[in-house]
Amino acid sequence: MSDIHTLSVQDIIKPENLVYEKTKLMTDKTLSYCPGCGHGTAHRLMMEAIEELGKENDTIGVAPVGCSVLAYEFMNVDMQEAAHGRAPAVATGIKRVWPNKLVFTYQGDGDLAAIGTGETIHACNRGEQIVMVFINNGIYGMTGGQMAPTTLPEMKTSTSPYGRDVNMMGNPLKMTELIAQLPGTHYVTRQAVHTPAAARKTKRAFKKAFQNQIDGKPGVSFVEVVSNCNSGWKMTPIDSNKWMEENMFPFYELGDIKVDGKLIEK
Amino acid sequence: MTEEIIIAGFGGQGVLSMGKILAYSGIMQDQEVSWMPSYGPEMRGGTANVTVIVSDERISSPTLTCYDTAIILNQQSMDKFESTVKPGGVLIYDPNGITHFPTRTDITIYTIEGAKLAADMGNTKIFNMVVLGAYLKVKPIVQLENVIKGLKKSLPERYHKLIPLNEDAITMGMKNVVTS
Amino acid sequence: MGELKLMKGNEALAEAAIRAGVDGYFGYPITPQSEVIEYLMAEKPHDRTGMVVLQAESEVAAINMLYGAGATGKKAMTSSSSPGISLMQEGLSYLAGAEIPCVVANIVRGGPGLGDIQPAQSDYFQSVKGGGHGDYRLPVLAPASVQEMSDFVPLSFDLAFKYRTPVLIVSDGLIGQMMEKVELFDTMPRLTDEEVTARYPWGTNGKPKGGERRIMTSLDLDPHKLEKHNFHLQDKYRTLEEDEVKYELIDCDDADYVIVAYGSSSRIAQKSIQLARKEGIKVGLLRPITLWPFPKKQINALIKQGVKGFLSVEMSAGQMVEDILLTVGDRTKVAHFGRYGGVIHSPEEVLEALKQKIIGG
Ligand SMILES: Cc1ncc(C[n+]2csc(CCOP(=O)(O)OP(=O)(O)O)c2C)c(N)n1
Ligand code: SF4
Numbered sequence: 001m002s003d004i005h006t007l008s009v010q011d012i013i014k015p016e017n018l019v020y021e022k023t024k025l026m027t028d029k030t031l032s033y034c035p036g037c038g039h040g041t042a043h044r045l046m047m048e049a050i051e052e053l054g055k056e057n058d059t060i061g062v063a064p065v066g067c068s069v070l071a072y073e074f075m076n077v078d079m080q081e082a083a084h085g086r087a088p089a090v091a092t093g094i095k096r097v098w099p100n101k102l103v104f105t106y107q108g109d110g111d112l113a114a115i116g117t118g119e120t121i122h123a124c125n126r127g128e129q130i131v132m133v134f135i136n137n138g139i140y141g142m143t144g145g146q147m148a149p150t151t152l153p154e155m156k157t158s159t160s161p162y163g164r165d166v167n168m169m170g171n172p173l174k175m176t177e178l179i180a181q182l183p184g185t186h187y188v189t190r191q192a193v194h195t196p197a198a199a200r201k202t203k204r205a206f207k208k209a210f211q212n213q214i215d216g217k218p219g220v221s222f223v224e225v226v227s228n229c230n231s232g233w234k235m236t237p238i239d240s241n242k243w244m245e246e247n248m249f250p251f252y253e254l255g256d257i258k259v260d261g262k263l264i265e266k
Numbered sequence: 267m268t269e270e271i272i273i274a275g276f277g278g279q280g281v282l283s284m285g286k287i288l289a290y291s292g293i294m295q296d297q298e299v300s301w302m303p304s305y306g307p308e309m310r311g312g313t314a315n316v317t318v319i320v321s322d323e324r325i326s327s328p329t330l331t332c333y334d335t336a337i338i339l340n341q342q343s344m345d346k347f348e349s350t351v352k353p354g355g356v357l358i359y360d361p362n363g364i365t366h367f368p369t370r371t372d373i374t375i376y377t378i379e380g381a382k383l384a385a386d387m388g389n390t391k392i393f394n395m396v397v398l399g400a401y402l403k404v405k406p407i408v409q410l411e412n413v414i415k416g417l418k419k420s421l422p423e424r425y426h427k428l429i430p431l432n433e434d435a436i437t438m439g440m441k442n443v444v445t446s
Numbered sequence: 447m448g449e450l451k452l453m454k455g456n457e458a459l460a461e462a463a464i465r466a467g468v469d470g471y472f473g474y475p476i477t478p479q480s481e482v483i484e485y486l487m488a489e490k491p492h493d494r495t496g497m498v499v500l501q502a503e504s505e506v507a508a509i510n511m512l513y514g515a516g517a518t519g520k521k522a523m524t525s526s527s528s529p530g531i532s533l534m535q536e537g538l539s540y541l542a543g544a545e546i547p548c549v550v551a552n553i554v555r556g557g558p559g560l561g562d563i564q565p566a567q568s569d570y571f572q573s574v575k576g577g578g579h580g581d582y583r584l585p586v587l588a589p590a591s592v593q594e595m596s597d598f599v600p601l602s603f604d605l606a607f608k609y610r611t612p613v614l615i616v617s618d619g620l621i622g623q624m625m626e627k628v629e630l631f632d633t634m635p636r637l638t639d640e641e642v643t644a645r646y647p648w649g650t651n652g653k654p655k656g657g658e659r660r661i662m663t664s665l666d667l668d669p670h671k672l673e674k675h676n677f678h679l680q681d682k683y684r685t686l687e688e689d690e691v692k693y694e695l696i697d698c699d700d701a702d703y704v705i706v707a708y709g710s711s712s713r714i715a716q717k718s719i720q721l722a723r724k725e726g727i728k729v730g731l732l733r734p735i736t737l738w739p740f741p742k743k744q745i746n747a748l749i750k751q752g753v754k755g756f757l758s759v760e761m762s763a764g765q766m767v768e769d770i771l772l773t774v775g776d777r778t779k780v781a782h783f784g785r786y787g788g789v790i791h792s793p794e795e796v797l798e799a800l801k802q803k804i805i806g807g
Binding site: 286289290293298299300301302303305306325326327328329330331419420 | 450452477478562563564619620623624625626627710713714716717719720790792793794
């Protein structure tokens with residue numbers, strides 16, 4: 001009992017007590033994401049992957065327009081901020097003139113699968129040697145919860161207040177399955193970050209994606225992360241993860257879709 | 267008569283809706299009104315404020331740098347808005363959560379224990395109505411009957427059963443506002 | 447009197463679209479105007495008037511949905527904010543070239559680029575000088591109140607169909623997000639398909655029985671023919687300049703100095719004028735309601751009346767001031783004042799600028 005009182009912070013924060021360290025590729029800036037949001041975890045896993053591959057000084061990232069518009073504040077590598085949806089074109093520009101650098105985009109579903117559909121499909125079809133990270137939370141978080149191309153049928157958003165009516169508003173778009181069909185994609189996978197186990201898998205996927213680029217494998221390595229938007233979904237973080245498991249995962253099935261340029265037979 | 271008010275506090279304290287009810291009450295007695303909220307990333311940080319103007323005349327600027335009345339509901343807002351009250355103006359605040367009390371001597375300062383009174387009444391959601399009552403006692407710019415009409419207009423039909431409770435909260439605020 | 451409501455500018459615009467008998471709204475979310483499509487989706491306008499509302503995949507798609515719908519003679523509308531409006535510029539050029547009526551509202555925010563989401567007036571050049579490629583102009587209406595956000599919707603459609611041109615409503619985050627009292631006009635029924643075909647024989651809605659087919663295009667590979675088409679467009683613009691200028695004068699009768707300001711800035715300037723007059727400075731306000739065509743004649747009249755200087759007050763680095771200068775030349779003093787990048791000037795700052803730049807300077 002007296003031990004507790006005598007143990008000071010200085011006693012605790014000794015190197016030998018260290019169990020986990022924040023990657024130095026995340027800045028010290030406080031994340032602007034809502035508490036409970038998956039964006040922060042995805043950032044960290046990606047930066048850990050780049051650090052572990054020793055590519056801190058050879059990486060150029062492209063931030064989207066969406067909640068992660070400020071990714072450049074948090075990811076401690078060279079970053080560019082693109083117009084809404086144009087990140088794959090911006091990344092193409094970078095990669096074509098700096099072919100030996102690692103180039104990635106980090107985009108939400110509105111950015112990558114609505115306004116940026118053209119850029120996404122064509123970067124994937126040209127087989128750009130880049131990594132594309134796709135955070136699919138089924139909603140427009142940044143602008144306050146409007147319907148996204150990935151919004152599930154009957155799901156309520158501020159622009160589908162009575163639920164998404166697929167006859168009027170179209171069907172949820174499985175962009176990842178779509179681009180997997182293109183010969184220009186090399187590695188296509190769908191992951192999640194809501195549990196430690198899922199996060200570990202996602203980190204392996206990020207590492208594989210960047211390794212592909214390091215090895216000069218032809219084509220895009222594409223990592224979708226099915227994530228939550230507790231604010232936009234109007235749920236507590238815990239409820240949102242449960243809702244995601246029950247509703248998002250059955251529709252957006254987790255797992256590899258294409259590995260080494262070959263579609264995985266289901 | 268033109269009354270220029272800033273209401274400022276945390277998001278979730280009902281700052282914006284309090285302003286809206288006040289504005290609707292103004293409409294109910296044929297006055298001109300404007301309601302201009304802060305919006306954008308600032309709100310993610312948790313603060314919210316709204317400028318409400320009620321006037322007999324056409325309203326000019328809906329955004330202002332000084333006010334007849336400031337209604338202040340947290341410390342950040344106190345830091346920001348105490349200095350913006352016009353000399354001779356009014357500052358009303360809820361001391362709950364305030365660590366640096368207002369110091370100006372050229373304005374009249376009132377306190378209302380809004381959070382406490384609302385809790386005593388068993389419903390923290392009516393906090394903003396208690397504060398509105400305090401304000402209306404100090405500045406009776408709109409009549410209570412018009413506030414009730416305003417409430418009816420701004421609340422969806424399914425909440426109309428809550429109007430008596432809101433009325434009680436306003437009365438509670440009127441009774442308990444004190445000069446500090 | 448119509449129905450009185452307390453509404454946000456964006457909501458009033460949306461409600462007015464339903465009441466004005468708009469056939470189709472096509473839009474994409476962007477702050478600070480997402481309330482427009484959100485309000486429309488919640489209101490189920492299809493049940494009220496038969497109006498359709500669609501969330502497009504981008505602003506590029508939305509403006510081309512207007513092209514398609516507008517070219518059939520139906521009333522089509524969109525709204526966005528600065529970055530989205532930039533994406534629409536190609537479409538607007540095609541719409542102007544093909545002479546397709548439609549209404550586009552821009553709830554302007556700070557720029558350039560992604561900028562921020564706070565109110566600004568820095569899209570003036572883009573709005574009044576054409577915006578896209580080619581020789582064209584668009585009528586531009588600048589509401590200064592929530593009431594005008596509502597009233598200018600039917601007004602814009604009147605202009606759009608009278609002159610067969612896209613019409614811009616240029617507002618900003620302040621007017622869009624602000625709530626004021628608004629008197630809603632009565633719902634005008636949407637035109638029936640038969641009325642549309644009868645009224646707008648140019649509409650490509652199915653070749654008339656026994657009649658000629660219609661083509662909607664902005665292409666003409668023969669330069670002489672394209673020049674002739676351009677002559678026709680320019681004639682139309684001259685008529686607009688002659689007949690459709692709209693403005694408001696406040697306290698100008700005895701004014702020594704005049705502030706020229708539109709939209710939100712004109713509201714702030716009104717307060718500055720009150721402050722100035724308390725100090726005995728005689729200031730008036732010229733509020734252009736149409737930014738294009740610009741109220742040049744009125745500026746000339748004010749000079750004749752003896753006004754000794756004009757201060758252009760805009761939330762931009764100085765854009766409208768160029769149009770004032772074009773009119774005034776060196777006949778009297780002209781200066782600009784404004785905060786920008788999403789910062790709103792205060793009434794006191796405006797008055798100070800008037801003293802420094804016009805009265806004293
Ligand atoms: C041209 C343009 N149109 C619209 C916007 C407004 N906007 C900003 S972010 C966004 C969508 C964000 O959703 P998503 O990509 O799913 O990312 P999330 O915020 O959910 O992470 C939109 C529509 C913009 N900035 N630029
Ligand atoms: S709005 Fe949604 S996506 Fe954006 S930070 Fe919050 S939870 Fe995450």
